[in-house]
Amino acid sequence: MDEIIAILKELHPDVDYETNTSLVDDRIIDSFDIISIVAEIDDRLDVQIPAEEIIPENFNSAKALADLVARLEDED
């Protein structure tokens, strides 16, 4: 979770990722960010997010993203 927040903080330092649950719906992150997030998670956590998981529900909050990463790690 900390690593996920660190990745997100680099993109938008001013957002409170502990509480925000509408990153996509409120257009805080955009397509540029999605590509960065997927690449950074691959680089730093060695988790590859498959295309079918790149959906708004998984990117709307830091927690959703962390849950996704945990789930993908378990599947490995």
Place this chain on the structure above:
Amino acid sequence: MQQKNVLEYIEKTVKEVPDKVAYESFDGETCSMTFRQVYDTARSVGSYLAVGGYYREPVIIFMKKTPRAIATFFGTVYGGCSYVPIDEEMPQMRIDLILGSMKPRLIICEESTRELAEKFDHDGSIVLFEDICNTEEDSGKLDLIRQKQIDTDPIYVVYTSGSTGIPKGIAACHRSVIDYIEHLSDVLGFDGETRFGNQSPFYFDACLKELYPTIKFGAYTAIVPKQLFMFPLKLVEFLNEKKVNTVCWVVSALTMISALGALKKEVPQLKLIAFGSEVFPIKQFNRWRAALPEARFINLYGPTEATGMSCYYEVDREFEEGDSIPVGRPFDNTDILLLDEDRLVSEGEVGEICIRGTALTLGYYNDPVRTAEVFVQNPLNTHYPELIYRTGDLAKYNERGELVFVSRKDYQIKHMGHRIELGEIEANVSKVDGIVLSCAVYNKQKDRIVLYYTGDIEEGRLKETAEEMLPRYMLPSMIKKLDAMPLTPNGKLDRKKLLEMTEA
């Protein structure tokens, strides 16, 4: 008789397929318009302008990306005016600069954009689309306007990045747009069965590729919701659901799909993929070709100053990593000169791409100085006036006789499909309190803009300020504070050194 007005496209098509859906958008409420509705709405908007006394002047269109906005563009042309699309995603400062240089008398907005429009630094009127889209048609006035219209009258002004920080408004006329649409359609093979998926914002000339062929052929355009460009699989599903068979997109929109693995799950049913505005990484390009072996792939190249695209190359062989896809050759009726200053380069040498032909736009709106810098007399012709446009792009011919892009002459870059002057980023940043020196560099390998600065403002604070000033695509992906700027022996900012630092 030869076509002289872009409106002839819709006038012919509305007779043939009045009830066919022309354009459709899906952001928020679905909005679709038939050719008949587009035509009627455009005539109403034109009548409103005519009755209101707006004539031969730019009209700002500040609307969401829907068929209504497109009908308003055509309506502006019916009124004998030119349309200037702006978008709520542009930062207010940029919009104010555009309004300041243009001083338009009228902004057309809609209920959903009205609140923002009222905050603009604008002395003219604001009118709602909802209030004018059913204006009773005044065919007498519209006919009079048409009689006086000639094919060198402007139809739109679109704004691009300018190195001084002031955007440049490029004005194009009927004749150059018709010339472009005819030749583009010939090469790409559009027809009534073509179903476009539009990606480009309406405030760039890239959207000409969909908007005009749609009314020329009675084709169809699905305006792809912007948010889908974040979610590759959903995007592909959308294209297939709408039976989109043709896309003309910036490379980054295509690589987003392939790089994130969506092609392995579902393949878009495309017959034609035209791309351009930046280099296509070959690894990603080959993924596309492998997924769609039957499709045609066409690389397009061209500056907004020469109306849409000027050159094309249809992929006819394999490319390996390290290769670059040529930009090919000019469209019929467009000529390319490769110049070194004022002379033609010899075979195989690098030269500046200079364009001549009907495709040239009218120049920069309200800006004779910057127009005269790049729309210049053809140095090879001293006998009569003949303009060429100097693109600032360097290219050469390969051994197959195809034009290949080499680099930019200046600090202009291509990032995410957008043309950006690094100087414009610096000009804006230097206005921020606490900034002493600033320098933006572009790391091509990583496709990243990095901003270095000295001064007493925090990085995070500067990033927030920059977000208010610059469009998203111009925002540096990294902002770094330095104790001192590296300088060259001549005392200039050492851009090379800074660029090396981005690689660390």
